[in-house]
Amino acid sequence: MLHVRVITPADRTDEVLRIVLECPGAAHAVRFPGAACSPPGDVVEFSLAREAANAVLDELRALGLKDSGAITVEQIDLSISTAAEKAEEAAPGDPEDAVVWEELAARVTTDTRLSWSYLAFLALATQIAAIGVLADQPILIVGAMVLGPEFGPVAAFCFGILRRQPRLLGTAVRTLVVGFAAAIAVTAACAGVSRLLGWITPDMLDDRPMTEFIVHPDRWSFIVALLAGIAGILSLTAGKSSALVGVFISVTTVPAAGNIAVALPLAHWHEVGASLVQLGVNLAGMVIAGVLTLLLQRLLWARFGLRITSAPRPRGAEPPITAG
Incomplete structure (x- = not known):
């Protein structure tokens, strides 16, 4: 369940209550x-099933409350209430499958800064x-992932495509490009210093069977990226942070960047190109899968939302409590 608090001008309070009670x-x-x-203004608070959130929030936004008031949504960790149980039963679907689009928008906007x-x-x-590549240690590669x-x-790029938000798309691309460029530059500089000190040598990249997969992108790399993209979006929409860790471990984006960073000062130019391809394959797979997953979820929950808003309130539902 979600806890929703609405600050509304007094002349719109009845309309807010109508939306809630219906x-x-x-x-x-x-x-x-x-x-x-x-x-x-007035304050209206109520509990809301996640499955019904999109329909209610859309109607509240249509009242212009973003500018004239405020809409705040919080997760309820525990609710001991028969009325809440009935509300969740009345809303179609399962709470863990529900996508609250406003919540997702806020999260991806924050994560893409x-x-x-x-x-x-x-x-x-x-x-x-990079250290994992040089030492041929898969455990370090997993830790980096x-x-x-x-x-x-x-995820923000996928959401920007779905919502047709060029500004969010531009921010996501800039964050990815600048982030990877800065990370590779810093790591390459450290690797260059290490080579001057004699700590690393070019032959360290010649024989490393445990991490050689980083420079050999293939169809399995793309398939894994597709699966990871689906899992990543589902973990975000369902609030499953533990599943998101599995997504990080699945894709070879950071290891590819680390390999580029050490291949540059060690003059392994063919590995630079192969790592760039690996990086591109993984990013492309996640984007394609992420967009398709979000599109399918939007189509499904748009249908659920129409059923929620048009459904009558259950008989015997409690009237709103007026405080003050």
Whole structure:
């Protein structure tokens, strides 16, 4: 269940309550007349099943509350209520399968920002991957995969395509390009210094059977990227962070960047090209799968949303409580 708090001008409060009371997936409606100070107005709070969230939030946005008030949504960890149980039963589908598009939009927008923490994590992941390549240690490659934050911009790119938002697309591309370029540059510089100190030599890239897959992209690389893209989007929409870790381990984006970073100062030019192909194959596979997954989810939940908004409220549902 979700907890929704709405700040609304007094002349729109009745309309807000109508939207809430007509939704069978809503419960525990409470009205606080004149409780809001900034912006001024009434406050309406209610519990909402995730499956019904898109329909209700769309109607609330249509009232212009983004500009004249506010809509806040939080996850409810525990709700002991028969009314809440009935609301979840009345909403079609399963809560874990429901995609709250506003929630997803906020998350991908946050994850695609080109922040110092994003650059730091990607640079650290790339350096760990580079060490794993030089030492031929798969465990370091896996650690670098888990640490890499690159799926955030990939998911934002998929969402930008679905919603036709050029600005989000541009931000996602910039974050990916600048992030990988900076991470490779920092790691290549460190590798160059290490070569001058005699810590690494070109022959370290000649025989490494455990990590050689990084420079040999094939059809399986693309298939894994497709599967990882589907799993990544599903983990975001379902709020399954543990599943997202598995996505990071599946794709060879950060290891490819790490391989490029060490191949440059060690003059293994053929591996630079092969790693770039590996990086491109993985990104392309995740984008294709991510867009198709989001499109299918939107088609399915658009149909559910129409059923929710047109359905009558269950008989015996509790009226809203007015506080104040």
